[in-house]
Amino acid sequence: MTSGQMAFDQLPLKPELQSRLSELGYRQPTPVQQQAIPLVLAGGDLLAGANTGSGKTAAFALPLLHNLVGKRASGGNFVSALVLVPTRELAQQVADSFVSYGAALKPKPKVLAVYGGVSVNIQMLALRGGADILVATPGRLLDLVSSNAVKLNKIQALVLDEADRMLSLGFTEELNQVLSLLPKQKQTLLFSATFPEEVQALARGLLHQASEIMLQNDDEPTLIQRVFTVNHERKTALLAELIKVNDWQQVLVFASAKNSCNRLAQKLAKQGITAEVFHSDKAQGARNRLLTAFKNGEIRVLVATDIAARGIDIDKLPVVINYELPRSPADYMHRIGRSGRAGASGEAITLICHEDYHHFKIIEKKNKFRLTREQYPGFEADEQVPESALARMDKPMAKPEGTGKKKRKKLPEINQQLWSKKS
Structure with a gap:
């Protein structure tokens, strides 16, 4: 282990999580994990940028599992933590990571991924009794909310994974509908590989006294x-x-x-x-x-x-x-x-x-x-x-998938209404 590095067992995670990390062969946290996990465990907001493949999912999944499993509100279809992602494939991938990391926890965490392209009825049935961790694309999540299949008013933590994409104009309308359903008092975590300057301003508008980690260029290129x-x-x-x-x-x-x-x-x-x-x-x-x-x-x-x-x-x-x-x-x-x-x-x-x-x-x-x-x-x-x-x-470039023709409001205007300073 080189100078300045720590082992995973030096992080204050539950023994069950430590045991599972050992089984998975995790020995040393990556730089973003080493910095982010203690901050998330402490309950503060966080803006984190790090290269793709640097371990960002574990950087928020492990501390959220530590903090929230077994603390879900009872008596309804409530969710403890909501992770919003831009694509179906990423939703399933992130949910699978939560399931793997939390395999040894008791009670066993209920982790669900909801996204379009598959039966909404199956997802509605799965949401009965709520979930500890819900990983969702915004459109399908709103469908489930409109059907009263899930309640978001007792969310304790919100994660925007691939936050640069989530804050882009293509997701403005859906994202702000979701934000309007969440309690203002919660932990908000934004993770992405890229944070263009215009997106950083929007991101900071969602956060309160947040810590920031920017590691995109710190590692030797592979x-x-x-x-x-x-x-x-x-x-x-x-x-x-x-x-x-x-x-x-x-x-x-x-x-x-x-x-x-x-x-x-x-x-x-x-x-x-x-x-x-x-x-x-x-x-x-x-x-x-x-x-x-x-x-x-x-x-x-x-x-x-x-x-x-x-x-x-x-x-x-x-x-x-x-x-x-x-x-x-x-x-x-x-x-x-x-x-x-x-x-x-x-x-x-x-x-x-x-x-x-x-x-x-x-x-x-x-x-x-x-x-x-x-x-x-x-x-x-x-x-x-x-x-x-x-x-x-002279021909315009092809529009990327997911770009709608519908005119959308600019995100900063809506965020100013939804995200007043937390008391």
């Missing part, structure tokens, strides 16, 4: 980022070449839209590479099966939209490839964070053609890095911009 410039017409061929030459057996490829995923999978098939697609048109059961098969190494290439950027946790995923750029610079960081997790080495490769150059510079500027442009032999980009690329530059 993820190598590379950028290849290529003509648009040769991008798929370069992707296939990289997969074959490197003999990657587990590759996550990001495209910007559902149609792009489908077309790319078809093009790769013509190159002799079988790929599956992962996007919101897939039924939830099919999405679950795809993720499980990919994690188990049964699928070599998974082509996904950004719904996979925040809901996939795979040990030692060797490579992530950005076939198309995300609209949001924050989503770029979440995409590449699927590799190089928990100290494992990984590689993130981005393929950019002429019409991507400007947007990638914006991604670099917002995320405060600069990458060397590389040319792959035999796939070099033209020095001059082709006429075909000029035509594509």
Whole structure:
């Protein structure tokens, strides 16, 4: 153990949690766990930023299990702690973590995940008698509240996981409806891998005398980022070449839209590479099966939209490839964070053609890095911009999944009404 590090058994967690951590092979907390767990145990509000794969889920799950299990209000469908997440996959993943960490606790914690795409009736039945920990996407949670399946007025702790996404305009209306149902006196925890400046201001509006942890750049990088410039017409061929030459057996490829995923999978098939697609048109059961098969190494290439950027946790995923750029610079960081997790080495490769150059510079500027442009032999980009690329530059970028057409109010205006200073 290096200087400044502690062991998990030095943290004031219940013996049952310590025993379970030992079974799971957890010996030393990561930096965010080491700093966050004592603060959460103390009951204060917290704003925590740390790299993807740095152990943020355990940083809030362990102290919440310590503080809240066995203390749920009786006599109704009450919940002790609410964890809000942006995607179905992340909801299930976080709930599974709570179940695993709390396996030795007595009474056994009741942990539920609720999200769309599956039967609401099953979730309503599961919520009878309430829950210690409820992990939810906002839309399905509001459906359950409207059906009187769950009560939120005795929540003791609220967590926004992937808080940057939860505070974005896409979730404004639903998030503020949820916030209006919660008691003002509670612990509020915000965790994310990225906190753009505009989101930090909104986040602080939800917190009261909060502690802050920002660790995104503290650790030695385990993820190598590379950028290849290529003509648009040769991008798929370069992707296939990289997969074959490197003999990657587990590759996550990001495209910007559902149609792009489908077309790319078809093009790769013509190159002799079988790929599956992962996007919101897939039924939830099919999405679950795809993720499980990919994690188990049964699928070599998974082509996904950004719904996979925040809901996939795979040990030692060797490579992530950005076939198309995300609209949001924050989503770029979440995409590449699927590799190089928990100290494992990984590689993130981005393929950019002429019409991507400007947007990638914006991604670099917002995320405060600069990458060397590389040319792959035999796939070099033209020095001059082709006429075909000029035509594509005039077209708007595809909207990310989950972006509605409905006009929404700006979050700060609503938060000022809902979140007056706590007494």
